[in-house]
Amino acid sequence: MEILRIENLKKTFGEATVLSDISLSVNSGEVVSVIGSSGSGKSTLLRCATMLEKVSGGSILYAGDVMCREENGKEIYSDKKTLAKIRSRFGLVFQNFNLFPHMTVLQNVTEAPIKVMKRNRAEVEAEAMELLEKMGLEYKMSEYPCRLSGGQQQRVSIARALISKPDILFFDEPTSALDPELTAGVLKIIKELAADNMTMVVVTHEMNFARDISNRIIFLDNGKIEAQGTPDDLFSNTSNGRLREFLSSFYG
Amino acid sequence: MSILTMWKLLLQGFEISVLIFVVTLVLSLPLGLGVALCRMSKNPVLRGITKVYISVMRGTPLMLQLLVVRFGPWFVFKMKLDDSYDIWAVLIAFVINYAAYFAEIYRSGIESVPKGQYEAAQILGFGRWRTFFAVIMPQVIKRVLPSVTNEIITLVKDTSLAYAIGLIEMFTRAKQIAAAETSMLPYLFAGILYYIFNYVVAFGMEKAEKAFGYYEIK
Numbered sequence: 001m002e003i004l005r006i007e008n009l010k011k012t013f014g015e016a017t018v019l020s021d022i023s024l025s026v027n028s029g030e031v032v033s034v035i036g037s038s039g040s041g042k043s044t045l046l047r048c049a050t051m052l053e054k055v056s057g058g059s060i061l062y063a064g065d066v067m068c069r070e071e072n073g074k075e076i077y078s079d080k081k082t083l084a085k086i087r088s089r090f091g092l093v094f095q096n097f098n099l100f101p102h103m104t105v106l107q108n109v110t111e112a113p114i115k116v117m118k119r120n121r122a123e124v125e126a127e128a129m130e131l132l133e134k135m136g137l138e139y140k141m142s143e144y145p146c147r148l149s150g151g152q153q154q155r156v157s158i159a160r161a162l163i164s165k166p167d168i169l170f171f172d173e174p175t176s177a178l179d180p181e182l183t184a185g186v187l188k189i190i191k192e193l194a195a196d197n198m199t200m201v202v203v204t205h206e207m208n209f210a211r212d213i214s215n216r217i218i219f220l221d222n223g224k225i226e227a228q229g230t231p232d233d234l235f236s237n238t239s240n241g242r243l244r245e246f247l248s249s250f251y252g
Numbered sequence: 253m254s255i256l257t258m259w260k261l262l263l264q265g266f267e268i269s270v271l272i273f274v275v276t277l278v279l280s281l282p283l284g285l286g287v288a289l290c291r292m293s294k295n296p297v298l299r300g301i302t303k304v305y306i307s308v309m310r311g312t313p314l315m316l317q318l319l320v321v322r323f324g325p326w327f328v329f330k331m332k333l334d335d336s337y338d339i340w341a342v343l344i345a346f347v348i349n350y351a352a353y354f355a356e357i358y359r360s361g362i363e364s365v366p367k368g369q370y371e372a373a374q375i376l377g378f379g380r381w382r383t384f385f386a387v388i389m390p391q392v393i394k395r396v397l398p399s400v401t402n403e404i405i406t407l408v409k410d411t412s413l414a415y416a417i418g419l420i421e422m423f424t425r426a427k428q429i430a431a432a433e434t435s436m437l438p439y440l441f442a443g444i445l446y447y448i449f450n451y452v453v454a455f456g457m458e459k460a461e462k463a464f465g466y467y468e469i470k
Contacts, residue, residue, distance in 0.1 A: 087375070096368055098366075098371060100372070111386070116376065
């Protein structure tokens with residue numbers, strides 16, 4: 001089943017075109033990695049897909065629900081209700097975690113389902129504890145984020161994204177703010193999610209990791225999809241000059 | 253006049269000083285937040301008006317504002333206001349003046365909260381109000397408390413400006429007694445009372461800073 005579909009997406013900031021003619025779709029259970037050098041538009045793509053940025057052209061659909069589409073050259077977003085429904089279907093894990101510093105670990109995870117979705121507190125807290133246990137952080141439930149390492153904070157933010165049972169989870173360079181030691185813990189969690197068939201789109205600079213977990217890899221260059229395919233297609237047999245250049249900067 | 257009588261008279265004035273202090277604080281703190289929000293509004297008219305208001309309040313002496321509020325109604329509209337208006341004039345002038353200062357403190361606090369906090373709230377489906385009151389404000393309060401403490405301490409001392417329109421608060425009282433008794437003692441006693449007042453304020457604010465900073469490593 002198709003969860004996310006992006007067609008001819010375009011994003012400009014003033015005069016600068018950051019993304020152009022991006023079309024892709026993500027099916028249920030798929031793990032798609034987005035790679036590319038800094039400034040290639042990877043993060044902007046995620047931000048457009050999660051409504052943190054308004055797109056300048058093209059359309060985005062979630063399981064058939066239209067988030068935005070282009071009509072006569074004008075970009076039109078769906079009504080609030082549809083957008084709220086769409087928003088409840090995806091989760092986003094930020095590069096800088098963006099946990100709420102004044103809430104405990106448990107509150108960070110439970111705040112949205114209790115206050116926004118109006119779910120039963122006891123139920124939500126039980127689920128949250130289960131997720132925290134999965135993240136190996138149940139013993140930190142009453143701590144504030146400042147008492148956690150970056151890796152632990154990132155795992156809490158993954159739990160926070162998972163509690164609403166999203167159909168698709170986006171990761172925006174989830175380990176770029178972490179040192180190598182802490183990176184491993186976060187990547188392990190993402191791998192476990194992949195094994196559980198979680199649908200994910202991961203923007204990453206961790207090439208080996210992308211190669212490891214992805215069903216498909218998208219290589220962005222200069223705001224365009226320069227190449228896409230299975231990890232083997234891209235890492236072993238690519239004929240794309242730009243991609244080779246990019247990969248060689250990682251592998252020497 | 254005995255020293256005891258001096259203290260009694262000063263304490264009567266002190267009550268008025270405390271009244272000015274409390275009312276100003278209770279009204280200008282929330283009003284300042286409203287002003288800050290208007291100052292950051294997307295509406296250019298609202299933004300422009302509050303910008304001018306803040307600029308005038310900060311750019312002119314409080315004593316002058318006090319005189320304008322007290323005597324302006326008569327000079328401009330020929331409204332006859334008796335002495336019972338004195339206290340109202342002080343309260344009005346102080347509240348609108350302090351609201352302007354607090355507004356700028358709030359604004360700096362609100363703008364210092366990282367953008368990622370808003371984005372995380374948006375992704376989680378928080379509405380504008382929930383984002384502001386559940387996510388942003390608790391962090392803002394913590395950040396602005398030291399600056400607010402400064403303002404509050406200044407306010408304690410500023411209450412003495414009511415002397416300019418002859419309202420009998422502690423400073424006016426001290427001046428009267430000093431003149432009548434040709435003595436420095438009333439000033440000394442008033443100084444002691446101002447100091448104790450501020451000491452208590454600073455102590456309370458330190459506690460408040462600790463309380464609102466609960467989520468940071470000590």
